[in-house]
Amino acid sequence: MSKIIVTAALPYSYSIPHLGNFVGSVLPADVYHKYLVMGGEDAIFICGSDQHGTPIEIRAMERHQKPEDFANEMHLKIKSVFERYDCTFTYYGKTHTDQNKEVVYEIFDALQKNGYIVETHSTQAYCNIDKRFLIDRFIEGTCPFCKSDHARGDQCDNCGRLLTPSEIINPKCKICSKSDISFKGTKNLAIKLDSLEPKISEFIELNSRNNWPKAAKNKSQSYIKEGLKPRDITRNMDWGFKVPLEKFHDSVFYVWFDAVIGYIGITKEWDGRKWKSYWTHKDTKLVQFMGKDNIEFHTLMWPGILIGANLGFVLPTTIKSAEYLTSNSEKFSKSRGIGLDLEKCLGILPSDYWRFALMYVYPETSDSEFSIDLLREIVNNIMNDKVGNLIQRVLKLSIANKGLVKKIRIQNEYREAHDKIVAKYKDDFSNFRLREALHSLVELATLGNTIISERKPWESTKKASSDGEVANELSDIFGTLLAISYEIGIMIWPFCPNASENILKHFNVSDTPSLKMLSMEVSVNLEDEPKQLFTKMTDSQIAGLQK
C-alpha cells in the first residue's frame, strides 16, 4: 500500500487564524485525511506553526519577549484551537526545532553542492537607531505620487501604487518611528530557480494532472512562461536558523525557505525513525492543502528546493489550493467584515457546526460568499432540518415500532438511488471534490426523508399486527431508513466527528468509522431515547457573531 502524506499550509505563529485561513487549508486537509483513515490508508496528516520571520521578531520585541518565546506561546494557542475544532493531526509541530534545522541544513548543503546557490547583492533600507535592515513594509512615509502620509515601502494603500523604499519621501522606521534611515548594500544567498526551471516545469506538467485546481496549474505555468529568477533564501536578521557559513554569520534563512522544508522537519519531529520512510518512499503521495495565495511557494519554490537538493524526497502529487471565502465579495480578513476569529466562533457554536458549514461552502472552484445569514441557513435548514431531523424521526419511529424492526438493509426498490449517492460520495473524495462529498451526504438524507413521506409508515403500523404482509413491508422500510441513518453516521465522520459518534452509538458502534463498515451488518439499540443531533441557531448566537 502506498503511503500518503497530507499537509496543510503552516499557519503563521503570529495570531489566531480566522475562518478564511481555516477553510483554506487545515479544515479540508483534516476532512480529507479523516476520509483516508476511513478507507484504511497509510496516511499521515502533518501541519505546524511557521515561527520565523520579521513580523514575529518585531511583535516579540514590542511585547518584551524573546522571538522564540512569543512564537512558542502562539504556537500552543493555535495548536489548541485546531484541536478544539477536532482536527486530528498525526502531528502538529513547529518550524523552530532542531529537527527542522537539521533538514534545512541538509537540504541547503545539497543545494550548494549541486550548484544551485548563488550570492546576490542589493541595497536595503537600514535603520541606524534600531541597527537593523528593514523589510519594505516597515518603512513608512509620504507617497511620491498621491502624497498620502501613510505609504509603506512596498505599496501605498491610498493610491494602490507599488513602491520601492527609496521612493518614499521622508521615510520613517515603523519600529522606532524615527527617520534615521540609510540605504546600505547587503548580500544574500539565493536559489537558482532559473537553472532549475526545466525540471520544475516538467514537474508541473506531469503532476498537475492529479486534480490540481485550475488556478494552481495556470498560475504556475504563467510564472514559468515569464521565466523564473533566482530567489533569496537568506535575510540579514537575527531570528531564524543561522546560515552555516562564516561569510553569512549575520544572516538567517528566510522564513519561506524553512517553512516549506518544515513539512519534512515536522514529520521528523513527529517520529525520528519513520519520517524518512514517508518522505523518501517512491510511491508516497504528497497531498498539500493551501489557500491560493500560497500556490507559487508550493508549485515553484518548494519543488525547486527538492529537485535541486536531489535527496530523494517526494514532490507534491496533488496541490489542492482553495479560492477565498469572501464577505460582500471581498477577501476575508480580520480587519473587515464580521468577527471571525476561530477562537471566538467556537464560543458561539460547537466545532461540528463550523466544520459542516465551512465545508458546505468550501471555495473549491471559485471564491465563495460567506455570511452570518448563510451560516444560519446551513445550520438551521441543512444540518438541523434535513440531516438531524431525519435521524430523529427514523429513530423515534423505530422505537415506537420496535417489533417491526428486523434486518437493517436497503430495500431493493431504493437500492439503485442509494448506491448512486454512496458511489458519488466516494468518487467526490477520490477526485478531491470535498464540498461535493458533503452535498452527496445531504442528498442521502433527502432520500431518507423522501422515503418516509412516500411510504407513510405511520399509517399502516396498526394494521401490521394482523396483516403479515404489511408487517413485512414495514420491516423493509424501517430497515432501509435505519440503514440510511447508519450510513450517514459513517459518512458524516470526516466532517462532523461528534455527530457521527452520536448517531453511531445507536447502532452499538464505538470504533472509528471505516468505509468497510458501510457494508457490514449492524444492530440498532432502540432502548435509549435519541437526543437531538443538532439545534438551530438562536438569535443570541447570531447577535454574538455580529458583535
Add this chain to the structure above:
RNA sequence: AGCGAGGUAGGGUAGCCUGGAGUGCCCGCCGGGCUCAUAACCCGGAGAUCGGAGGUCCAAAUCCUCCUCUCGCUACCA
C-alpha cells in the same frame, strides 16, 4: 500596468477541461400533500436572452477572439 480567477433565475452555487434541448443543488417565492419527526419533511410550479459582441461548428454556458465588470496576486508579507 502585467498575470491569475470569476461573472449561470431574487440571493448563493455546480456544470465548462472532454460541445449535444438551460441540466442540477441550497435558500427565498407560489401552490399542494403529510402530521412519524426538532412548526420539521415530501411533491409540484413560477422565475435565466448562462456579463456583452463577434467567430468556429449540424450543434456553444462549454472551444476561439475582442470588450466589460468584480476579486486576487505581482517575487522584501508569510
